[in-house]
Amino acid sequence: MGVMRTLLLKGSESPWLASHVAKRHFAQRAVRRFLPGETVEAALAAVEELRGRGITSVLTQLGEAIADRREAEAATAHYLDVLDKAQRTDLSTQLSLKPTQLGLGLDAGLCVAQAARLADRAAQLGTFVWIDMEASPYVDATLDLYRTLRAEYDNVGVCLQAYLYRTVADLESLLPIRPAIRLVKGAYGESPGVAFVRKADVDQNFVKLAKRLLSAEARQGGVRHGFGTHDMQLVARIRDFAEGAGIAKDAYEIQMLYGIRRSDQVRLSAEGASIRVLISYGAAWFPWYMRRLAERPANLGFVLRSVFTS
Numbered sequence: 118m119g120v121m122r123t124l125l126l127k128g129s130e131s132p133w134l135a136s137h138v139a140k141r142h143f144a145q146r147a148v149r150r151f152l153p154g155e156t157v158e159a160a161l162a163a164v165e166e167l168r169g170r171g172i173t174s175v176l177t178q179l180g181e182a183i184a185d186r187r188e189a190e191a192a193t194a195h196y197l198d199v200l201d202k203a204q205r206t207d208l209s210t211q212l213s214l215k216p217t218q219l220g221l222g223l224d225a226g227l228c229v230a231q232a233a234r235l236a237d238r239a240a241q242l243g244t245f246v247w248i249d250m251e252a253s254p255y256v257d258a259t260l261d262l263y264r265t266l267r268a269e270y271d272n273v274g275v276c277l278q279a280y281l282y283r284t285v286a287d288l289e290s291l292l293p294i295r296p297a298i299r300l301v302k303g304a305y306g307e308s309p310g311v312a313f314v315r316k317a318d319v320d321q322n323f324v325k326l327a328k329r330l331l332s333a334e335a336r337q338g339g340v341r342h343g344f345g346t347h348d349m350q351l352v353a354r355i356r357d358f359a360e361g362a363g364i365a366k367d368a369y370e371i372q373m374l375y376g377i378r379r380s381d382q383v384r385l386s387a388e389g390a391s392i393r394v395l396i397s398y399g400a401a402w403f404p405w406y407m408r409r410l411a412e413r414p415a416n417l418g419f420v421l422r423s424v425f426t427s
C-alpha cells in the first residue's frame with residue numbers, strides 16, 4: 118500500500134481530524150465533487166438528474182460506528198422517511214446501509230432488527246436494500262446479517278470485497294441462497310494477513326470473482342450482480358466476458374460512485390449498459406471522504422485548490 122494511501126486511511130479514523138477539518142470551508146468545497154449535499158433533498162435532486170440520463174441510483178446517508186442504540190434507531194427512522202419521500206416524489210431509488218450505522222458494533226440483534234424494518238418497507242414499495250461491507254473485523258457479522266435477511270426477503274443484496282483472501286470462499290458459501298452481490302475492490306486499510314495489497318492481485322481476484330458471478334451455474338442458481346468499480350479496464354473485461362457468454366448488457370449492473378467518471382457513466386448507459394450510481398449525503402462525511410482520497414491520492418489536488426480558492 119502506498120505511503121499516502123496509508124496516511125489517508127489512518128487519517129480517516131481520526132476523530133480529531135474529523136472534528137477540525139470537516140468544519141473548514143475549503144474541505145466542504147472539495148467534498149462537493151463527490152457529495153450532492155448534506156440533505157436528503159439534495160440527494161433526491163441528484164437521483165432525478167441521473168434519471169434524466171437513464172441512470173438509476175442508490176442512496177446512503179453517511180455515518181458509521183455509532184455510539185448508542187438511539188443513533189441506530191434514528192438512522193432507521195431516517196431511512197424509512199427517505200423511502201417514503203422517494204415514493205411521494207415518484208423517484209425510484211434503492212438504499213445502501215452500513216451495518217455499523219445500524220448498530221452492528223453494539224449489538225448484532227439490534228442491527229438485524231433495524232435492517233429488517235428497512236428491507237420490509239422497501240419490499241412494500243417495490244425497491245431494494247444493499248448491505249455495505251465495512252472493515253474486515255465486521256465481515257462475519259455482516260454475512261450473518263445478510264443470511265438472516267435473505268431468509269425473509271428477496272429484495273436484499275450484500276457487498277463483497279475482492280481484496281480479501283476470504284471472499285472466494287464467502288461467495289461460494291452464499292451462492293446456495295440466491296444472493297444479490299455487489300462486488301467491489303474494497304476501501305479499508307487492511308493488513309497483508311487478510312487482504313491482497315498489490316493492485317494487480319486485487320484486480321485479478323476481482324475478475325475471477327466476477328466470472329464466477331456471471332457463470333452459467335451461478336446465473337441459473339438465481340444470483341444477481343452489481344459490479345462496483347470505476348476501473349474501465351475491469352469494466353471492459355466484464356463486458357467482454359458477458360458478451361462472450363451471451364449475457365445481455367442490461368442483465369447485470371455496473372455501479373459507480375456519484376461524481377466519479379461521470380462521462381463514462383453517461384456513455385455506458387447510452388450504450389445500453391445498466392448503470393447505477395451510489396449517492397452519499399449527510400454531515401458525517403469526513404471518514405468516507407478520506408477513503409475516497411485514499412483511492413486516488415491525486416484527488417488531493419482538488420483539496421489544495423479549494424484551500425487556495427476559498
Ligand SMILES: Cc1cc2nc3c(=O)[nH]c(=O)nc-3n(C[C@H](O)[C@H](O)[C@H](O)COP(=O)(O)OP(=O)(O)OC[C@H]3O[C@@H](n4cnc5c(N)ncnc54)[C@H](O)[C@@H]3O)c2cc1C
Pocket residue numbers: 248249250251276278299301302303304305345346347348349372373374377378394395408409410412413416
Ligand atoms: C457502488 C459502490 C459501492 C461501494 N461499496 C463499498 C462497500 O460496501 N465496501 C467497500 O469496502 N468499498 C465499497 N466501495 C468502494 C470500492 O471498494 C473501491 O474503493 C472504489 O470503488 C475504488 O476502486 P475502483 O474499483 O474504482 O478501482 P481503482 O483502481 O481504485 O480506480 C480505478 C480508476 O477509477 C478512478 N477512481 C477510482 N476512485 C476514484 C476516486 N475516489 N476519485 C476519482 N477517481 C477515482 C480513477 O481514474 C482510477 O484510476 C464501493 C464502490 C462503489 C462504486
